[in-house]
Amino acid sequence: MSQAGYHPVLDPALAPPFPKAALPVLRNPQLRKNVAHAIDVIQAKRARLVTEKSDWQELRAAGAAIRDHALANLGAYLEQFEERCTAAGGTVHWAADAAEARQIILDILRRENASEVIKIKTMTSAEIQLNPFLEASGVKAYETDLAEIILQLGHEEPSHIVVPALHVNRSQVREIFAHSMGINDLSDEPKVLTAAARNYLRQKFLTVPTAISGANFLVAETGSVSVVESEGNGRMCLTLPRTMITLAGIEKVIPRFTDLEVMLQVLARSATGERMNPYTSVWSGVTPGDGPERFHVVLLDNGRSSILAKKTERQTLRCIRCAACMNGCPVYRQTGGHAYGSVYPGPIGAILTPQLMQMHHAQSLPYASSLCGACYEVCPVKINIPEVLLELRSQVVNQERRQVKKFFDPMYLGLRAANVAFSSASLFHAVQFFGRIGLKMFTGSDGWIHRLPSLGGKWTQTRDLRGLPKQTFHSWWEMRQRATRQKEAG
Amino acid sequence: MRASLFITCYNDTLYPETGRAVVRLLERLGVELDFHPKQTCCGQMHANTGFRGEAFCQAKRFVRMYQDTDVIIIPSSSCVAMIRDQYPGLFEELGNEELRRQFVALLPRVYELSEFLTDKLQVEDVGAYFPHRVTYHASCHGLRGIHLGDRPFRLMSKVRGMEQVSLANLDRCCGFGGTFSVKNGEVSSAMLAVKLQDVMATRAEFCTALDNSCLMHLGGAMHRQYAGMKTIHLAQILASTEAEPAETMS
Amino acid sequence: MSTPSNSRNTILERVRNATRTAELSSDRVAAYEALPRAYIRKGRLNAAERVALMIERLREYDADVIETGPEGLAGAIATQLKASGRRTFVAPEGLPAEWMAGGFEWKIDHGLSASEIEQCEGVVTGASCGVADSGTIVLHHSARDGRRVATLLPDWHLCILNASQVVETLPEYFAGCSIAPTLATYISGPSATADIEMTRIKGVHGPRFLNVIVVRDLAQN
Numbered sequence A: 001m002s003q004a005g006y007h008p009v010l011d012p013a014l015a016p017p018f019p020k021a022a023l024p025v026l027r028n029p030q031l032r033k034n035v036a037h038a039i040d041v042i043q044a045k046r047a048r049l050v051t052e053k054s055d056w057q058e059l060r061a062a063g064a065a066i067r068d069h070a071l072a073n074l075g076a077y078l079e080q081f082e083e084r085c086t087a088a089g090g091t092v093h094w095a096a097d098a099a100e101a102r103q104i105i106l107d108i109l110r111r112e113n114a115s116e117v118i119k120i121k122t123m124t125s126a127e128i129q130l131n132p133f134l135e136a137s138g139v140k141a142y143e144t145d146l147a148e149i150i151l152q153l154g155h156e157e158p159s160h161i162v163v164p165a166l167h168v169n170r171s172q173v174r175e176i177f178a179h180s181m182g183i184n185d186l187s188d189e190p191k192v193l194t195a196a197a198r199n200y201l202r203q204k205f206l207t208v209p210t211a212i213s214g215a216n217f218l219v220a221e222t223g224s225v226s227v228v229e230s231e232g233n234g235r236m237c238l239t240l241p242r243t244m245i246t247l248a249g250i251e252k253v254i255p256r257f258t259d260l261e262v263m264l265q266v267l268a269r270s271a272t273g274e275r276m277n278p279y280t281s282v283w284s285g286v287t288p289g290d291g292p293e294r295f296h297v298v299l300l301d302n303g304r305s306s307i308l309a310k311k312t313e314r315q316t317l318r319c320i321r322c323a324a325c326m327n328g329c330p331v332y333r334q335t336g337g338h339a340y341g342s343v344y345p346g347p348i349g350a351i352l353t354p355q356l357m358q359m360h361h362a363q364s365l366p367y368a369s370s371l372c373g374a375c376y377e378v379c380p381v382k383i384n385i386p387e388v389l390l391e392l393r394s395q396v397v398n399q400e401r402r403q404v405k406k407f408f409d410p411m412y413l414g415l416r417a418a419n420v421a422f423s424s425a426s427l428f429h430a431v432q433f434f435g436r437i438g439l440k441m442f443t444g445s446d447g448w449i450h451r452l453p454s455l456g457g458k459w460t461q462t463r464d465l466r467g468l469p470k471q472t473f474h475s476w477w478e479m480r481q482r483a484t485r486q487k488e489a490g
Numbered sequence B: 001m002r003a004s005l006f007i008t009c010y011n012d013t014l015y016p017e018t019g020r021a022v023v024r025l026l027e028r029l030g031v032e033l034d035f036h037p038k039q040t041c042c043g044q045m046h047a048n049t050g051f052r053g054e055a056f057c058q059a060k061r062f063v064r065m066y067q068d069t070d071v072i073i074i075p076s077s078s079c080v081a082m083i084r085d086q087y088p089g090l091f092e093e094l095g096n097e098e099l100r101r102q103f104v105a106l107l108p109r110v111y112e113l114s115e116f117l118t119d120k121l122q123v124e125d126v127g128a129y130f131p132h133r134v135t136y137h138a139s140c141h142g143l144r145g146i147h148l149g150d151r152p153f154r155l156m157s158k159v160r161g162m163e164q165v166s167l168a169n170l171d172r173c174c175g176f177g178g179t180f181s182v183k184n185g186e187v188s189s190a191m192l193a194v195k196l197q198d199v200m201a202t203r204a205e206f207c208t209a210l211d212n213s214c215l216m217h218l219g220g221a222m223h224r225q226y227a228g229m230k231t232i233h234l235a236q237i238l239a240s241t242e243a244e245p246a247e248t249m250s
Numbered sequence C: 001m002s003t004p005s006n007s008r009n010t011i012l013e014r015v016r017n018a019t020r021t022a023e024l025s026s027d028r029v030a031a032y033e034a035l036p037r038a039y040i041r042k043g044r045l046n047a048a049e050r051v052a053l054m055i056e057r058l059r060e061y062d063a064d065v066i067e068t069g070p071e072g073l074a075g076a077i078a079t080q081l082k083a084s085g086r087r088t089f090v091a092p093e094g095l096p097a098e099w100m101a102g103g104f105e106w107k108i109d110h111g112l113s114a115s116e117i118e119q120c121e122g123v124v125t126g127a128s129c130g131v132a133d134s135g136t137i138v139l140h141h142s143a144r145d146g147r148r149v150a151t152l153l154p155d156w157h158l159c160i161l162n163a164s165q166v167v168e169t170l171p172e173y174f175a176g177c178s179i180a181p182t183l184a185t186y187i188s189g190p191s192a193t194a195d196i197e198m199t200r201i202k203g204v205h206g207p208r209f210l211n212v213i214v215v216r217d218l219a220q221n
Helices: A018-026 A029-052 A056-072 A074-087 A098-111 A123-127 A130-136 A146-153 A170-181 A190-207 A233-239 A257-271 A304-308 A313-318 A324-328 A330-335 A346-356 A374-378 A385-400 A410-422 A425-440 A456-460 A473-489 B009-014 B016-028 B044-049 B052-066 B077-094 B097-109 B113-120 B140-145 B151-157 B185-201 B212-224 B234-239 C004-019 C025-033 C047-060 C070-084 C114-119 C170-176
Strands: A090-095 A116-119 A140-143 A210-213 A217-219 A224-229 A243-249 A279-284 A294-300 B002-005 B032-034 B072-074 B110-112 B133-136 B163-165 B206-209 B230-233 C064-068 C088-092 C105-109 C122-125 C129-131 C136-139 C156-162 C183-187 C209-215
Touching: A018 A029, A018 A330, A018 B185, A029 A257, A029 A324, A029 A330, A056 A074, A056 A257, A056 A313, A056 C025, A074 A090, A074 A294, A074 C004, A090 A098, A090 C004, A098 A130, A098 A243, A098 A294, A116 A190, A116 A233, A123 A130, A123 A243, A130 A140, A140 A146, A146 A170, A146 A190, A170 A190, A190 A233, A190 C114, A210 A233, A217 A257, A224 A233, A224 A257, A233 A279, A257 A279, A257 C170, A304 A313, A304 A346, A304 C004, A313 A346, A313 A385, A324 A346, A324 A374, A330 B185, A346 A374, A346 A385, A374 A385, A374 B140, A385 B044, A410 A425, A410 B044, A410 B052, A425 B009, A473 B009, A473 B016, B002 B016, B009 B016, B009 B212, B016 B032, B016 B234, B044 B052, B044 B077, B052 B077, B052 B097, B072 B077, B072 B113, B077 B097, B077 B110, B077 B140, B097 B110, B110 B113, B113 B151, B113 B234, B133 B151, B151 B163, B151 B234, B185 B212, B206 B212, B206 B234, B212 B230, B230 B234, C047 C064, C047 C209, C064 C070, C070 C122, C070 C156, C070 C209, C105 C114, C129 C170, C136 C170
Parallel strands: A090 A294, A116 A140, A116 A210, A210 A243, A243 A294, B002 B032, B002 B072, B072 B110, B133 B163, B133 B206, B206 B230, C064 C209, C088 C105, C088 C122, C122 C156, C156 C209
Antiparallel strands: A217 A224, A224 A279, A279 C183, C129 C136, C136 C183
């Protein structure tokens, strides 16, 4: 149930820039309230458990180190994963980009004569826009995660990577379910709504023979896949069907089975504020008599190898998709996820999305941050998101400053002028002097500026600015020095 | 004790009274202060907006200017964070080994004001008198950037006559974020509105902080809204005495 | 479009160029072994405390937990089954005969279909491990743990956990896996969702009722 006239577009190539995309959300108190409520709940739970975990910082350090090591040796670990997974009865495919991944998956489904597929929530499949592609190719994809059902039936887009429908409240869910499930007197009690979803899905689980999942982790040593979930729809999808397809970014690899002891501890606490999520499944290839007969893994690059090559940016790939960063983000709190125009929103989205787009799109995202550092503080694998944001900002500026239209952009003009001014004290002082005179025309009789033109107008939209004092600090100091010298002389 | 004051570009231009308070406070505590007349800016605004080349220029200038200075005091945690967090990367990228070494030697000599007082001078009671109800806003650079911890609170607890009220959601960003405040003006204002709710709920007369950047943002909104609260840099509170009360300019 | 093996080579080449690591696996192993692991590996609780913590965590999830000595196990199972009000139960292939209490209908899983299992009202299994810190029951889907579908479709699950199988920390569980299992399910509470307004609703898919019998099989000191 999208807002009237506002259809979120989560294609970073098409999405409006963040400042513009945020506007309708900022004017929607209900939405802001839904978002704040959801993240407050998770944050409170997370905080309690982190306080309880006396070795939390050591776990973070180990998590970061394990992920960094896996990334630094990614080629070897990917090959090992492929070898072990194949030996265990799985088939490993490699997709250089989104289009190839979609085609590989469709080809598998066609070989299975599948007209339907059940899906476990995976942001990676949203990244490659899989569902619309399958639909257009005659395969209906059924989401089975409650949040994803809400979004699918309501024709909505995800706004969070762990709780994708957090922007939807219970009466909106009721309306979506009543309309699409054809249930007349459905209450808006979450319990009732959840039961409706359970019934809706039961038959699908028992009859649809093909399933698609993502992966939380790929274990190189054993060729295993691990999926972490709460509802049980994951277990349904990876146990009951005949054919299972797992789509996973190449960065999901961890070296050994025992590394899960770190990753699972930090993931559950960060993502949902639990010591351990209800169900975690680990499986290697095919086990005759237990689960699918055919198992495929589609390894996806789609820009990840480019990120891997960059020194500061590589840490982006440590991400284990816990969403702690967006839960702690004061910007996300006000704007929700859709404003980022990507299936990866929030702080991680601000660095991952433009990079996956090879910096051709989503250039406004690295600026969608006040650099407060709350994300870095909570990241279980210690991604220094502010550091990456700053690096990406300089790349955006280097891109833009070559463009003629940006030459006269007030921000560019202003900052270049400021740099010249800062290069010499006399220039700086001159700018201060003339600046104060120039601003006098905007300064009211109360000594404050209430309205400024151009970029300054963004400040004065909601804030006054005190008029520049007559005497700068350095002038006062000089004056004091002169007075002291005169006193000493005289 | 001798020290050199780096006032910061925006304090010099917009908040000279903070600088005057720092001078009064430190001289009262027996510090012999000097002021390098050619100082301008640390480069933070440029670095944070992505103008790295320009930030290099200012960083180089800063390091060259202060290479022989024993102690540098800066009444702005964001500028100190710039120097500690971003200068290392800048100088490494620059590739000038001599400059990088000068910077590394300089780094331990840079102090944020409250750090200088508690760590270097080892004082908490600076003899201040400020008979007002005050709430403290923890700027993100001070909180997470340079980890000021309880230093400001230890200093504030010794200010006579002052009633300190804690701020709810202390660790939540006020939304200033430098150029973020204009590049994402509306989001910044939304964050400001939420922060202001918590600040106003303290019913304090003053909101203080160790960064005039946040205070410019909070205070600018307070003024616009006729809110009945003002902002004041902590240096001005600490400098305030019965004989010379803080310059609380309106 | 590149053929499958082309993409494999393309991706691996990109990755190799991006990382430029030495291909010596000995270096990689050494680097792996040098990774910092200062987190808690081994717990501090004694056996009795561990079991008590496990039970406490299980009860936090609203699991129904009782304790018994080995001699009382069969009786305890019968009691739990009776109290459930259910009649038909799935039994994994390797479930001990003495656990299959009389007066109930047992469907032994020699390869039951999903719909056959769906007809059953409950399932009784053993477990491979219990992690007290998080109240996690570990199934390796052995003959006694049961196939994965068996603990998924029925609405009621009774799990028999020996005290000797309980460890305190998750790293202890992993340390105890001399060979990594091919299949594993870690259960930490009944299925739940908080997708609607963050209101936690239990029992979406997967058993809504978890019962555990902890068998005091450790020698008394």
